[in-house]
Amino acid sequence: MELENLRIYNISMVLKEKIWNIVLKWNHLAVDTIGKQLIKSVDSIAANISEGFGRYHIKEIRHFCYFSRGSLFESKTWITKAYNRNLINSSSYNELSKELKDLGIKLNNYINTLGKNLPDRVEENELPYSISNDEFLTDIG
DSSP: OOGGGBHHHHHHHHHHHHHHHHHTTSOHHHIIIIIHHHHHHHHHHHHHHHHHHTOSBHHHHHHHHHHHHHHHHHHHHHHHHHHHTTSSOHHHHHHHHHHHHHHHHHHHHHHHHTTTSSOSBOOTTOOOOOOSSGGGBOOOO
C-alpha cells in the first residue's frame, strides 16, 4: 500500500490546505499569534501519519498516530480560539470542527486496526501491505 492511498492521510492533507487558505487572509497579529500555531498543528496531523507509515514496526506506526491525534486536538483548540477572536465565522468554525471530529474518528479506527490485520513488522518482500478493511483507503480505480 502507498501512503497516498491512505484515506486519513488524504483527508488531513486537504484539511491543512483549507486552513492554510483561511489563515492567509488574516492580519499580521492574528497570523503571528494563532495562525502560525494552527498551521503547525494541522500540518503535523498529516506529517505524523506519514512518518509513522514509513516506520518498520506496528508499535512505531501506532506511536506516530498518537502524535497525530494529539495534533488534531491541538488544532481543535486553535480553531476554537480563532472563532472566539472573530477570525472565522460560525459556519467555518462548525465546518472545520466537524471535519476535525470526523478525521479523529477515522484516525482512532485506523489506530485500532493496526496490528490486527498486519504482521508485527512490515517486511519489504511481503505483499500485500493493505489493511483488509478498505474504509481507510481511497478509490484507486
